Amino acid sequence: MKCLFATRLLLTACLMLSFFMSMMAISLIILNSHLRSRVVSCVASIFCRSCLYCIGIELSVVGEGYDRDKQYLIVANHLSYLDVLCISSVMPSLFVTSIEIAESAGLGWLCKLGRCIFVDRRKIWNLKSEITEIERSLVGGFNVVVFPESTTTDGSSMLPFKSSLIQAAVNTSVDVLPICINYRKINNMETSLDTRDYVFWYGDMTFAPHLIALMKVRSVIVELEITGVVSSGSNRKNITANAYHKIQERYVEVVVPVNL
Numbered sequence: 001m002k003c004l005f006a007t008r009l010l011l012t013a014c015l016m017l018s019f020f021m022s023m024m025a026i027s028l029i030i031l032n033s034h035l036r037s038r039v040v041s042c043v044a045s046i047f048c049r050s051c052l053y054c055i056g057i058e059l060s061v062v063g064e065g066y067d068r069d070k071q072y073l074i075v076a077n078h079l080s081y082l083d084v085l086c087i088s089s090v091m092p093s094l095f096v097t098s099i100e101i102a103e104s105a106g107l108g109w110l111c112k113l114g115r116c117i118f119v120d121r122r123k124i125w126n127l128k129s130e131i132t133e134i135e136r137s138l139v140g141g142f143n144v145v146v147f148p149e150s151t152t153t154d155g156s157s158m159l160p161f162k163s164s165l166i167q168a169a170v171n172t173s174v175d176v177l178p179i180c181i182n183y184r185k186i187n188n189m190e191t192s193l194d195t196r197d198y199v200f201w202y203g204d205m206t207f208a209p210h211l212i213a214l215m216k217v218r219s220v221i222v223e224l225e226i227t228g229v230v231s232s233g234s235n236r237k238n239i240t241a242n243a244y245h246k247i248q249e250r251y252v253e254v255v256v257p258v259n260l
Contacts, residue, residue: 008215011054016110019047023113034140037115041092041142044114049089052082056219059086063226071143072177072229073134073169075243077158077251078147080201081107082214083181086222088114093143096134096165098150107207117144119165127164134168143177144168148240152202155183155191155254158247163240169232170239176230178243180250185221196254225250 022043030036052059066072074093076083084095096117101108111118117137119130137144148161169176186195198217201210227246230239 004218005216008055009212012051012215015047015050015054019043019110020113022047037094037137037140037142040113040115041088041094045088045092048085051085052089055215056217057082057086058219058221059089059224060222061090061224061226063228065228066177066226071138071141071174073138073166073174074143074145074177074179075148075161075166075240075247076145076179077181077247078149078152079155079181079183080152080199081207082199082201082220082222083147084145086181086224087145087179090224091143093145094137095145096147131165131168131171134165135172138168138172138174148244152200154202155196155200157253158244158251161240161244163236166236166240166243170234170236173232175232176239176243178227178230178246180225180227180247182223182225182250182252183220184223184252185219187218191252191254193254 023040026036026039026043030039074087074091076087087093088095094115094117095111096119097111098119101111101116101118117130117133120126134144134146146165148163148165149159150162151159153159166176168174183191183196183199185191186198189195191199197205198214199220201207227250230242230246233239
């Protein structure tokens with residue numbers, strides 16, 4: 001186990017270093033901001049795929065019904081920073097995340113390199129400009145990922161989806177693509193209360209200690225289920241409710257046992 005952990009730690013450190021160097025080179029060489037974002041999203045996708053392999057995460061994708069040549073506003077439930085790696089490894093995308101993540105050590109640095117779109121949910125007067133930035137990315141041909149729960153959860157249930165950022169899809173007539181994320185197995189056992197904290201990142205957990213604990217896990221099996229496109233319309237709340245229903249139907253809760 002110690003050998004496995006040391007190997008994973010070394011490989012991940014090498015990947016992060018190579019990612020940093022690649023991003024710096026891209027910033028210096030590619031002056032066109034749109035092209036730079038396009039290259040960054042592709043490089044980040046390769047980086048995410050490599051990270052999943054290094055830390056022993058097996059990813060399966062189920063469901064179809066979407067056009068790989070189109071861009072979408074992707075919405076998903078949110079359990080961990082690993083959600084970003086899983087989605088990006090399959091569909092190169094720009095991610096919307098909170099300004100609090102940008103301010104966190106380590107994780108914020110990676111998000112900035114990956115050209116995430118940061119929103120400040122504490123300042124609602126910034127909402128219009130944040131929606132405009134998402135619209136600009138969608139019109140530019142990028143997939144943009146939003147986690148409408150606005151935070152990660154402990155897996156026991158899904159939080160209600162907030163609809164404000166979905167307005168970007170309405171304004172640009174871009175379809176919404178709901179994706180359900182389920183962490184099926186941890187250490188070859190069904191995800192449970194005993195194992196979820198190795199993978200789920202929520203509450204007051206800090207990034208570095210959690211990542212170190214994750215690297216000691218033997219295996220994780222993750223399933224991304226693409227639930228079908230939700231056509232853009234004029235009512236963001238209806239779109240959000242439809243996306244929430246599609247994801248909730250397929251979401252597997254970590255059940256808290258009832259003492260009889």
